Every structure is written in structure tokens, then in C-alpha cells.
Amino acid sequence: MTAVVRIPTVLRPAMGGNTVIPVRGTTIGEVLSELTMSYPAVKGQLLNDDGTLHRFLNVYVNDDDVRYLGGVGAPVVDDDEITLLPAVAGGAR
Amino acid sequence: MARHASVLELIGNTPVVDVSALSPKPNVTILAKLEGRNPAGSVKDRVALSLIEAAERDGVLVPGKPDQILIEPSSGNTGIALAMVCRLRGYLLKVVLPSNVSPERRQLLLAWGAEIIDSPGSEGSNGAVRLAQQLAGEHPEWTFLYQYANPANPWAHYTMTGPEILADVPEVTHFVAGLGTSGTLMGVGRYLKEHKPDVQIWAIEPPSGEMVDGLRSLEDGYIPPIFIDNDGTKLLDRKVVVRPKESIEWTRRMTEVGLFVGLSSGAIMAGAVKCANTIPDDQVATIVTIVCDDGWKYLSTGAWSDDIDEVVERAKKIIYF
Incomplete structure (x- = not known):
């Protein structure tokens, strides 16, 4: 399966300046x-040592937060768009 | 009902209206709770009153005592609601506001007599929180209610909004709301789950992390303490991002059912429609969603009148959620 991963501004310097990276999985x-194998510098920023998601990293498959779809076990199919976003204070009207 | 001693008595008990004409499925009813009917114009009136009353109960604020100063980070509605309550109670409010909020929000804060302290727009709400924390640390004599961490925030929704929803819509199956401080979702979500454990709680958020370019590293990230304290990841069933274009499209479509709503409410309605689309055809469902505020504060974005792509670009530069 090949999905497209959208890289947030904050991680781009450590990921070759790419905004979009195709990845298999x-x-x-x-x-x-x-x-993390292609870009070892971001390892600790994406996953914790136990393989769970970094607490300040939100990962979305087609705009759905994977923490509610099974976390790192959430399935990925061809042409899925995966978005990585840092957790920030939302608007908080 | 018709005569009240104070405008504060008008907070809450907001109407719910059927907007199923916008539902993508005939088996899914969508109901919108109109929080723009609160006196200062948003769902945050409930939170502001709850925060102030809790501080008064704890003796942190004393009604009538002169020169009591509060500081609070807000991208708009909490600041506006707090400013109104503070005006009535005689407190002085300083609002730390990202410089890129809509000009109407700024005007409303000034109208209620609040002082505005600008934080860098590029840092979004994170920057406002950080600056408010710093200033509160430098001025221990000021009261820092800190809506992101104060249990009086979700408490307002646990004791008011949640019970109102269940009383008006006992058949509710899904609750869809925006995720900012997480106060609405944590308070209403916990109340509904306690009384109807099968209710699904959906959080809608804008792609904030994409728009905030002031982050130096992921370690600058932020999760509202309220979300952590209420075990938000367990409480929520789904969390979905709604993009600026969908938000504007659904803000416009809400006029088809006679509702002139703010951009975040358009985003939440888009999320409610996504939620409806996941429900099987043979299953009857009732989604309750929140209209956080009305459209007045967003007229300067041209959201209803200008070319949608131009509006989307403009929306990306302001904080609308």
C-alpha cells in the first residue's frame, strides 16, 4: 500500500524540506x-520508544484522527492521505 | 420567563432547531443548539459566568472590591463573554489576543471595556496562552482564570449544556462539537455518557497545527489540561479535521435553514455531515450539534459574499475557530 504523508512545517527541516512524502505501509x-528509517532525525518526534504516538503529534488518515481508529494499528490503504500535525491550542474561542 | 433581573439570567437554555434539511441521509436527524442566543453572543457566556462564579465562591474574586484585575488568553469569544461578566461585576479584564483575529472580535472586547494585549498572530492561540501565563507569573496580584485548565469550564457544560440537550433531545445518539479548550466536549460528553452510555461523542477541529507556523519544534505542542484531566482520548469516539474550504461552504449552507452562523459553526456542521455519512442506511440516528456563535463577528471575512477561494485564503490568515 502506498499512502501520501503530508509533513507539517515544524518537521520539514528534518525531513529534507519535503511537504509531501509517499510511503509504503x-x-x-x-x-x-x-x-523514521528514511529520516532518523525525527524518530523521537513521531513515535515513543514503546512504538506509541508522540503525545504532541496528531496523525490523521483522510482527516480522521487515528487515535480513535486504533492508533498505530489503524489500517492504511492505497491512496490514503495521511496528515501529521502538531497538537496546538485550538481556537479556544 | 419574559422578565429578568440581570442579563446573566439569560445565559443558557438556548433553543434547539432541526436542520435535517441539510442531512445527507433521510434516516439521520440533525439538530443544532443555538449558542449565539446567549447575551454576549456565544457558547462562551456559560463558561465565563462559571469561571467568575467559581472564583467568587473560592474568594479569589470579591464582588465590589476595587481594582481587581483578571488576565485571560482568548482568541475571541471567551474574552468577549468574560468582558461582559466583568463589566457587570466591576472587574477589570485584560485579554491576551492573537493579533490575527477578526476585527469584530477586537471591537467587541473594547465595547465591553476590556484591555487588549496583543500576542504574535503567527503563534496562534498557543502564543496567547504562553504570553498570558508569563504575564500572570509576573503579576501574582492579577487573577488568572485560565479557561484551558479550569474545571469550572467543563463544569458549566456538565451542569447546564448537557442536561439541556438530554431534556430537549432524549433520543440523541451523537453529539458533535468543536475542540478548542475541550470544555464543551468534556462537559457535555461526560454528562451524556453517564446518562446514555451509547451516545457517540465527535470532536471537530480546524487544521490549526498547519496554520500555526510559530512552532519551533513538536515539543512546543499543547494539549489543554482539561482534556487530559477528563481523559479526553477515552471520552471521545472520533476526532475529525475540517478544512477551511469545507467550513466556509457549510457556513454558507446553514443559511438554507435560516441560520447565519460563525465560521467555526460551519466547520462543526461539516463535521456533523461527515458523522451522518458514517451511519448505516437502516439505522435511525439523531445528531446534536452546536452553533457556537452567529455570523456577525465574521462579516469582515466576506464569507457569505466573496469568491470562496479568496475567502478561504483570508480565513487561513485569521483565527476563526
Whole structure:
């Protein structure tokens, strides 16, 4: 399965300046591991040592937060768009 | 009902209206709770009153005592609501406001007599929170209610908004609301789950992390303490991002059912429609969603009248959620 991963501004310097990276994998965990193999500098920023998601990283598959779809076990299929976003204070009207 | 001693008595008990004409599925009813009917114009009136009353109960604020100063970070509605309550109670309010909010929000804060302290627009709400924390630390004599961490925020929704929803819509199956401080979702969500454990709680958020370019690293991230204290990840069933274009499209479509709503409410309605689309055809569902505020504060964005792509670009530069 090949998905497209959208990289947030804050991670781009450590990821070759790319905004979009195609990555193979059948789960979110596989996709993120693949990314950390290509870009070791971001390893600690994507995944914790136990393989769970970094607490300030939100990962979305087609705009759905994967924490509510099974976390790193959430499935990925061809042409999925995966968005990485830092957790920030929302608008908080 | 018709005569009240204070405008503060008009907070809450907002109407719910059927907007199912916009539902993508005939088996899914969508109901919108109109929080713009609160006296200072948004859902945050409930929070502001709750924060102030809790501080007064704790003796942190004393009604009638002169020169009591409050500081609070807000991208708009909390500041506006607090400013109104402070005006009535005689407190002085300083609002730390990202410089890129809509000009109407700024005007309303000034109208209620608040002082505005600008924080860098590029840092979004994160920057406002950080600056308010710093200033509160430098001025221990000021009262810092800190809506992101204060249990009186979700409490307002646990004791008011949640019970109102269940009383008016006992058949509710899904609750869809925006995720900012997480106060609405944590308070209403917890109340509904306690009384109807099968209710699904959906959080809608804008792609803030994409728009905030002032982050130096992921370690500058922020999760509202309220979300952590209420075990938000367990409480929510789904969390969905709604993009600026969908937000504007649904803000416009709300006029088809006679509702002139703010941009975040358009985003939340877009999320309610996504939620409806996940419900099987043979299942009857009732979604309750929140209209946080009305459209007046967003007229300067041209959201209803200008070319949608231009409006989207403009919306990306302001904080609308």
C-alpha cells in the first residue's frame, strides 16, 4: 500500500524540506516507522520508544484522527492521505 | 420567563432547531443548539459566568472590591463573554489576543471595556496562552482564570449544556462539537455518557497545527489540561479535521435553514455531515450539534459574499475557530 504523508512545517527541516512524502505501509505504525528509517532525525518526534504516538503529534488518515481508529494499528490503504500535525491550542474561542 | 433581573439570567437554555434539511441521509436527524442566543453572543457566556462564579465562591474574586484585575488568553469569544461578566461585576479584564483575529472580535472586547494585549498572530492561540501565563507569573496580584485548565469550564457544560440537550433531545445518539479548550466536549460528553452510555461523542477541529507556523519544534505542542484531566482520548469516539474550504461552504449552507452562523459553526456542521455519512442506511440516528456563535463577528471575512477561494485564503490568515 502506498499512502501520501503530508509533513507539517515544524518537521520539514528534518525531513529534507519535503511537504509531501509517499510511503509504503499497511498500518499507521508501519508508515511512521518507514518514515523514521528514511529520516532518523525525527524518530523521537513521531513515535515513543514503546512504538506509541508522540503525545504532541496528531496523525490523521483522510482527516480522521487515528487515535480513535486504533492508533498505530489503524489500517492504511492505497491512496490514503495521511496528515501529521502538531497538537496546538485550538481556537479556544 | 419574559422578565429578568440581570442579563446573566439569560445565559443558557438556548433553543434547539432541526436542520435535517441539510442531512445527507433521510434516516439521520440533525439538530443544532443555538449558542449565539446567549447575551454576549456565544457558547462562551456559560463558561465565563462559571469561571467568575467559581472564583467568587473560592474568594479569589470579591464582588465590589476595587481594582481587581483578571488576565485571560482568548482568541475571541471567551474574552468577549468574560468582558461582559466583568463589566457587570466591576472587574477589570485584560485579554491576551492573537493579533490575527477578526476585527469584530477586537471591537467587541473594547465595547465591553476590556484591555487588549496583543500576542504574535503567527503563534496562534498557543502564543496567547504562553504570553498570558508569563504575564500572570509576573503579576501574582492579577487573577488568572485560565479557561484551558479550569474545571469550572467543563463544569458549566456538565451542569447546564448537557442536561439541556438530554431534556430537549432524549433520543440523541451523537453529539458533535468543536475542540478548542475541550470544555464543551468534556462537559457535555461526560454528562451524556453517564446518562446514555451509547451516545457517540465527535470532536471537530480546524487544521490549526498547519496554520500555526510559530512552532519551533513538536515539543512546543499543547494539549489543554482539561482534556487530559477528563481523559479526553477515552471520552471521545472520533476526532475529525475540517478544512477551511469545507467550513466556509457549510457556513454558507446553514443559511438554507435560516441560520447565519460563525465560521467555526460551519466547520462543526461539516463535521456533523461527515458523522451522518458514517451511519448505516437502516439505522435511525439523531445528531446534536452546536452553533457556537452567529455570523456577525465574521462579516469582515466576506464569507457569505466573496469568491470562496479568496475567502478561504483570508480565513487561513485569521483565527476563526
